[in-house]
Amino acid sequence: xxxxxxxxxxxxxxxxxxxxxxxxxxxxxxxxxxxxxxxxxxxxxxxxxxxxxxxxxxxxxxxxxxxxxxxxxxxxxxxxxxxxxxxxxxxxxxxxxxxxxxxxxxxxxxxxxxxxxxxxxxxxx
Amino acid sequence: xxxxxxxxxxxxxxxxxxxxxxxxxxxxxxxxxxxxxxxxxxxxxxxxxxxxxxxxxxxxxxxxxxxxxxxxxxxxxxxxxxxxxxxxxxxxxxxxxxxxxxxxxxxxxxxxxxxxxxxxxxxxxxxxxxxxxxxxxxxxxxxxxxxxxxxxxxxx
Numbered sequence: 001x002x003x004x005x006x007x008x009x010x011x012x013x014x015x016x017x018x019x020x021x022x023x024x025x026x027x028x029x030x031x032x033x034x035x036x037x038x039x040x041x042x043x044x045x046x047x048x049x050x051x052x053x054x055x056x057x058x059x060x061x062x063x064x065x066x067x068x069x070x071x072x073x074x075x076x077x078x079x080x081x082x083x084x085x086x087x088x089x090x091x092x093x094x095x096x097x098x099x100x101x102x103x104x105x106x107x108x109x110x111x112x113x114x115x116x117x118x119x120x121x122x123x124x125x
Numbered sequence: 126x127x128x129x130x131x132x133x134x135x136x137x138x139x140x141x142x143x144x145x146x147x148x149x150x151x152x153x154x155x156x157x158x159x160x161x162x163x164x165x166x167x168x169x170x171x172x173x174x175x176x177x178x179x180x181x182x183x184x185x186x187x188x189x190x191x192x193x194x195x196x197x198x199x200x201x202x203x204x205x206x207x208x209x210x211x212x213x214x215x216x217x218x219x220x221x222x223x224x225x226x227x228x229x230x231x232x233x234x235x236x237x238x239x240x241x242x243x244x245x246x247x248x249x250x251x252x253x254x255x256x257x258x259x260x261x262x263x264x265x266x267x268x269x270x271x272x273x274x275x276x277x278x279x280x281x
Contacts, residue, residue: 011238012215014197014208058218058238087222088236090229108219109144 003029005049009041009064010056010085015108019054019085022115038062042070050080052122055102057086057093065100072101081122085110129277130154130259132227133181133220137263137273140219145193152262157274159251159258165272166190167205168242168249169217176232179256179277181224182249183217189269205243214239220273232279251276 010016035041039062057064071077087108104118134151141149165184173179191202194212221236256278
């Protein structure tokens, strides 16, 4: 199977690097595309064949939740795996994200073991 | 007010342990004046809205900010560059976001994007006169210290 294309969306460059490094530790062949706002992420999504989105919540211009709603409103992306990786730890946040189509939810700081378990469920290898 | 502080203490300790690879120990929290000048070099501010209003501020000396950033990036940082701003903003973002979990029985909160204030002896002017501001001092094994200030007041 070919390399997966992963869209990493976070306004923090440090967090994007941490997420990428954690992902790489699973030895899944992949290439990364990055975006620092939800708005930028929508453009990346339209212009690339994305296999997985790793999505922050709190970002300028367009939040992760609003990105999620817009992505899911497009039939092309209704089954696209979108994992939220966010500091928003309240249960009402998790529920809201899942109701709006998030595939899974990871609370920052990223725990490598948890991340690997969530990714394993997607059968990306 | 005091009952809202414990989630921040617990979350701050766990975030420093899990994210920044260092233990921290909280000292006795105390009230501070809303316009009190401080001796810190950098503060990261997160606003709180929703069913309560207020703010969470983490303040520290430049050396600690540089050291924490180096832990996250794996590189040495010698000045207050974009990555230091990014790192300290992300730290307060993660603390505020995780503390929401411990406060969800009291109110639903919305957190803002972090804002960074820098400069020796800078002040953070807190918007509401009525809300009391609690400073929770923390100490690292290295002897470095920082302050997590929290003001939170239910709306209505």
